[in-house]
Amino acid sequence: MKARLFHLWCLSCTTGLVVCLTFFIGFIINRGVPALSLSLFFGDADPIKGLLGLEPIWDGIWPACVGTMTVVACALSLALLPGLATGIWLATSAASRFKTILALCIDILAGIPSILMGLFGFTLILFLRNWLLPSANTCLLLSALCLAMLIIPYLAVATRTALQALPASLEITALSLGMTRWQTLRVVLLPQASKGIIGGIMLAMGRAAEDTAVIMLTGAVANAGLPGGVFSRYEALPFTIFYYSAQYQSNSELQMAFGAALTLLCLTAAIFSIAGLLQRTPPWRS
Amino acid sequence: MTSPITTERVLLALVSIVFALMMLLFGFLFWFALPVFFNTETPVLSLIWQPEQGQYGILSMIAGSGLIGLMALTLAFPVAVGITGFCLFSRYQNIASWIRRMIRLMAGIPTVVYGLAAVFLLVPLLRETFRSCSGFCLLAAAVMVVLLILPVMVMMLDTHCRPLENQIRLASASMGFTDTQTVLYLVLPNSTKAMATAALLGFSRAIGDTILPLMLAGNAPQLTDSVFDSVRTLTAHIGLVLATENGSAAYNSLFAAGLLLLAMSVTVTLLIRKMEHAQFNARRGDAE
Numbered sequence: 175m176k177a178r179l180f181h182l183w184c185l186s187c188t189t190g191l192v193v194c195l196t197f198f199i200g201f202i203i204n205r206g207v208p209a210l211s212l213s214l215f216f217g218d219a220d221p222i223k224g225l226l227g228l229e230p231i232w233d234g235i236w237p238a239c240v241g242t243m244t245v246v247a248c249a250l251s252l253a254l255l256p257g258l259a260t261g262i263w264l265a266t267s268a269a270s271r272f273k274t275i276l277a278l279c280i281d282i283l284a285g286i287p288s289i290l291m292g293l294f295g296f297t298l299i300l301f302l303r304n305w306l307l308p309s310a311n312t313c314l315l316l317s318a319l320c321l322a323m324l325i326i327p328y329l330a331v332a333t334r335t336a337l338q339a340l341p342a343s344l345e346i347t348a349l350s351l352g353m354t355r356w357q358t359l360r361v362v363l364l365p366q367a368s369k370g371i372i373g374g375i376m377l378a379m380g381r382a383a384e385d386t387a388v389i390m391l392t393g394a395v396a397n398a399g400l401p402g403g404v405f406s407r408y409e410a411l412p413f414t415i416f417y418y419s420a421q422y423q424s425n426s427e428l429q430m431a432f433g434a435a436l437t438l439l440c441l442t443a444a445i446f447s448i449a450g451l452l453q454r455t456p457p458w459r460s
Numbered sequence: 461m462t463s464p465i466t467t468e469r470v471l472l473a474l475v476s477i478v479f480a481l482m483m484l485l486f487g488f489l490f491w492f493a494l495p496v497f498f499n500t501e502t503p504v505l506s507l508i509w510q511p512e513q514g515q516y517g518i519l520s521m522i523a524g525s526g527l528i529g530l531m532a533l534t535l536a537f538p539v540a541v542g543i544t545g546f547c548l549f550s551r552y553q554n555i556a557s558w559i560r561r562m563i564r565l566m567a568g569i570p571t572v573v574y575g576l577a578a579v580f581l582l583v584p585l586l587r588e589t590f591r592s593c594s595g596f597c598l599l600a601a602a603v604m605v606v607l608l609i610l611p612v613m614v615m616m617l618d619t620h621c622r623p624l625e626n627q628i629r630l631a632s633a634s635m636g637f638t639d640t641q642t643v644l645y646l647v648l649p650n651s652t653k654a655m656a657t658a659a660l661l662g663f664s665r666a667i668g669d670t671i672l673p674l675m676l677a678g679n680a681p682q683l684t685d686s687v688f689d690s691v692r693t694l695t696a697h698i699g700l701v702l703a704t705e706n707g708s709a710a711y712n713s714l715f716a717a718g719l720l721l722l723a724m725s726v727t728v729t730l731l732i733r734k735m736e737h738a739q740f741n742a743r744r745g746d747a748e
Contacts, residue, residue: 287668
């Protein structure tokens with residue numbers, strides 16, 4: 175009897191989840207697809223000129239797309255080397271007190287709510303304004319730095335997991351053949367673990383692209399046009415969605431929010447699917 | 461002669477950068493937040509939020525965060541156990557692999573998209589059904605946070621339960637257990653630690669999320685005794701004040717809120733680590 179009830183509960187939970195999710199995603203797709211068109215991206219501007227940045231785009235989401243891509247690229251280029259290095263170091267170095275502390279720190283960093291990264295960026299600006307540079311303001315570079323902090327643990331954990339999954343004999347053989355540590359790492363270990371590492375990088379990109387809380391505090395604005403440089407403010411897709419869903423003034427602005435949501439959904443779904451394909455095992459079975 | 465630039469040193473330099481950045485993060489938050497707690501003129505841990513009179517109490521926001529976290533957890537936990545159970549039944553293996561894929565995809569859906577969908581689906585529904593509320597309430601935020609933390613909890617539980625189920629499936633089948641009975645009487649009672657970890661993880665995610673409470677909970681800084689009232693969470697408070705005000709004394713309450721959130725998430729991480737450690741030791745004890 176109890177077992178049958180449990181069975182029923184499991185079935186209803188799963189069905190409920192599937193129904194809920196289909197409902198929500200279906201709603202977004204249903205409202206977003208009619209909005210998808212060239213004018214969603216470029217507004218009234220000429221698409222080709224808008225694409226090349228020759229003509230300002232006022233009511234399109236193309237600047238937001240470019241902003242998101244720029245900030246993700248900047249964050250990734252800031253986080254890539256330190257993140258991978260931390261992962262490699264955690265996987266290969268001998269046990270020491272610093273290693274234990276660092277592993278703990280990476281764990282803690284992975285658990286910190288993203289808004290605290292935004293708050294960190296904000297305090298950084300306050301600090302700079304008060305002590306060093308009175309003209310400092312929130313900007314793209316600051317967002318990228320905070321996003322980099324957010325994704326470093328993902329990179330480090332993915333790299334460490336991928337390297338630790340390799341058989342130990344691989345490293346020993348390479349070293350015993352007279353390779354230096356650098357050669358072992360570059361020629362043998364990293365290529366073998368590349369799938370897991372690239373999967374981790376994709377995962378980190380997805381996280382950086384979807385996060386709203388960080389960029390909200392560190393420089394994303396609703397109307398900025400194409401990003402003019404790393405020290406200027408910029409538009410980003412998640413923030414555009416948030417902004418227009420809260421303060422839309424006309425139906426067309428609401429349509430823009432739904433179109434942007436669908437675009438972002440497709441973007442992150444694609445990134446995460448690729449990450450899942452590359453990283454067959456780690457996130458699911460450890 | 462060896463070059464002074466060795467792989468170890470390069471790695472160590474990069475690792476030190478990461479470490480320094482993290483210390484900078486903790487340092488800044490403490491630096492800005494600690495004076496706030498020691499300021500006795502305008503106590504930050506009070507219930508009164510009246511910026512006009514210089515009262516910046518964040519106690520009601522702590523209550524709001526806690527309420528949303530607890531509600532989401534109580535709603536999500538049974539569902540997460542149910543879904544994990546479904547994925548373990550051997551008779552549904554084909555569907556289960558699709559469900560797993562779906563849950564992994566769910567983890568990647570941006571929260572702002574959930575928020576947008578909820579503003580136009582769930583909020584009107586609540587407004588129509590319960591006449592007394594505006595729709596932007598504790599319940600709406602908690603329900604959406606459930607969707608957010610479910611994938612994390614299910615993944616955590618499944619990672620632990622699947623190897624266990626594989627281990628005992630043959631033995632239990634030969635004893636005459638059906639697959640439902642195996643899961644209910646053998647697998648789940650043996651994974652209470654994983655359940656606790658999943659619950660902690662879910663709770664910390666629920667408290668740490670910003671966008672859903674900001675979009676759905678109504679953001680009124682007040683204590684509430686009904687799920688149809690609007691509340692403000694610590695995270696939403698940070699976002700809201702920074703977005704709307706400029707250089708005011710309200711900033712102080714932000715740093716206090718930030719420090720509280722940080723303390724909460726660090727505590728949860730440490731607890732989870734401790735439990736994993738205990739589990740690891742127990743397993744090693746079993747092996748010996």
